[in-house]
Amino acid sequence: MIVIGIPTYNESDNISILTRKIDRVANNIGLEVIIVNADSASTDDTANTFMSTPTKSKKVSIQNSMKGKGRNIYSILHYTADSKDTEGCILIDGDITSFDESWLVNQAEMTRKGYDYIIPTYARNYQEGNTTNHFAYPLLGMHFNGVAPRQPIAGDFGVSARLARHMTKQRWHDYAYGYGIDIFLTLHALCGSFKCTEIALGKKLHKPSFGKMIPMFREVAASYYGTAQELFHNEVIHSISLDQVDTPKLIQAQSLPVDTIAGRKLEAMNIYVDTESLITTTLSPLTRVTKELWVDVLIAHERMAGQVEPRRIAESILPWYLMRAVT
Numbered sequence: 001m002i003v004i005g006i007p008t009y010n011e012s013d014n015i016s017i018l019t020r021k022i023d024r025v026a027n028n029i030g031l032e033v034i035i036v037n038a039d040s041a042s043t044d045d046t047a048n049t050f051m052s053t054p055t056k057s058k059k060v061s062i063q064n065s066m067k068g069k070g071r072n073i074y075s076i077l078h079y080t081a082d083s084k085d086t087e088g089c090i091l092i093d094g095d096i097t098s099f100d101e102s103w104l105v106n107q108a109e110m111t112r113k114g115y116d117y118i119i120p121t122y123a124r125n126y127q128e129g130n131t132t133n134h135f136a137y138p139l140l141g142m143h144f145n146g147v148a149p150r151q152p153i154a155g156d157f158g159v160s161a162r163l164a165r166h167m168t169k170q171r172w173h174d175y176a177y178g179y180g181i182d183i184f185l186t187l188h189a190l191c192g193s194f195k196c197t198e199i200a201l202g203k204k205l206h207k208p209s210f211g212k213m214i215p216m217f218r219e220v221a222a223s224y225y226g227t228a229q230e231l232f233h234n235e236v237i238h239s240i241s242l243d244q245v246d247t248p249k250l251i252q253a254q255s256l257p258v259d260t261i262a263g264r265k266l267e268a269m270n271i272y273v274d275t276e277s278l279i280t281t282t283l284s285p286l287t288r289v290t291k292e293l294w295v296d297v298l299i300a301h302e303r304m305a306g307q308v309e310p311r312r313i314a315e316s317i318l319p320w321y322l323m324r325a326v327t
Contacts (some may be wrong), residue, residue, distance in 0.1 A: 001032045002087050002108060003080045007072030008037060008094030012044040015094055016053040018194075022092070023055035025101045031108055034086075036079055037094075038062040038072035046094075047179065070181030074172065080164040087111050090098050096156070098204055106199045107158045117189035117196040118158030119149045121245055122204040130325045136183055138298060143232060144190065144240050149198055149245050153182035153220060157199070163194050173226045175310065179216045180223020187224070192233040192242045197243040205213040207286040214267065217321060221314035231307035261326045268322035271315075278304060278316040297324075 004022050008015060019035055026033045035057050037050040047061050062075045073091060080089040090107045092099060110118045121285045132151050140148035159167075167188060176184040189196055265285055272283050281293075289297070301317045 001034065001085055002111060003076065003083065003084075003089035004033050004035045004104075005073065005076030005089045005091045006035065006037045006050075006094050007040075007069050007091070008042060008046050008050075008074065009040040009067060009069070009072075010042045010044045010046060011094035012042070012046045012049045014052045015046050018092070018094065018096060018099060019050060019053045019055060019059070021099050022104070023057045025104045027056050027100065029105060029108075031104065031224055032057075034058045034060060034083070036060045036062065036076055036089075038075040038079075040064050040067040040069075040072055059291065066177075068177040069179060070172075070177040070184070073176065073181050077159065077164045077167050077270065080159070080161060081168045083161075084086045085158070086161050086317050088158060088162075089164060091156055093155050096178050098202070098213075100202075103156075103201055104310065106201065110197055110199060111158055111160060114160075114195060115158070115243075116160040116163040116194035117186070117199045119154070119186065119196065119198045120154045120156050120201045120204075121149075121151050121247065122154060122201055128320075130213065131220050133149060134321060134324050135217070135221065135298075138295075139224065140186075141304065142189075142302075143228075144242075147240065147242060147244075149186065149190075149196070149244070150243060151198075152186040154204075155182050156204070157182075157185060159185070159192075160194075163189060163192075166192060166194075169212070171230075173310075175219055175223035175226050178223075180220040180226075183220055183224045187227045190242065193241060195241045198245045200245050213325075214271075214318070214322070217318060218311070218314050221317060221321075222310040225301075225305045225310035225313045228302075229310070232305075241248070247290065264322055264326045268319040272319035275319065276312075276313050278308060278313065283319055283323065287323060289320060289327045294320070294324050 039047045047063050051061050064071050080086055088111045136152045140152055269285055297320045301313050304313050
């Protein structure tokens, strides 16, 4: 039996559709599942909409009084760890609209092959996954000797019961209860010598997140630095258990509008002016954050992990990241 965990906040417009899809696919392929919705005090009746959706599979509703994707996943992992005869859980974001049968088939297959952590790899265009491309992936590659999951904060992970039990015993910092949950899980799985694999899941369609780029990066970066200072004892961890798949080809996309680029640069400079920078290099509206400069910025901030409060490091690197994303 596998737990299907759906973390939500104000997803009443999609939760019933997604739940019916999951239930239909599970029944079609003969997979016994429990569908668990962990909701963060939604104001749109998401939890009741979920429970009133007719399904053949058992449903469980967990309602948290505080917001945060990570807080919902914390609840799902605890449910998985405490459930008897559970092989693991598959996490599916509540705003997903591209879920299909292959997701459940592939995730369940990898779970039953003994993998503890299953990391989706999606087909994306160059404008998607900026935090992955410019921040999470290069830093993990540095620590893991050039071998790292291509999309370490993809979400929609598969988690074995063994890893779920392990995660319930770890210390969760504040950043892990929000958008920082994905990097938190990935680092613990890789550093804990759990058996990990990537799987290709095609195109991921969900609600646009470009408008949440700044708050999401703050939480992901702070979570990374907070987790790194606990787990990385050496500059490079030489061996992890990770089976990889070919990186999907980039999907063609139109260039960002000039106004969008100008607006992002303005945001970057406003943050830079209002924030105490932790590095001596100067950022200006004309700065081109090239690959070489960005590597220097990443390494300079990386060296502060464990010495400076994680949120301060995240805030210091944020304007550089915004400029890099539009360079």
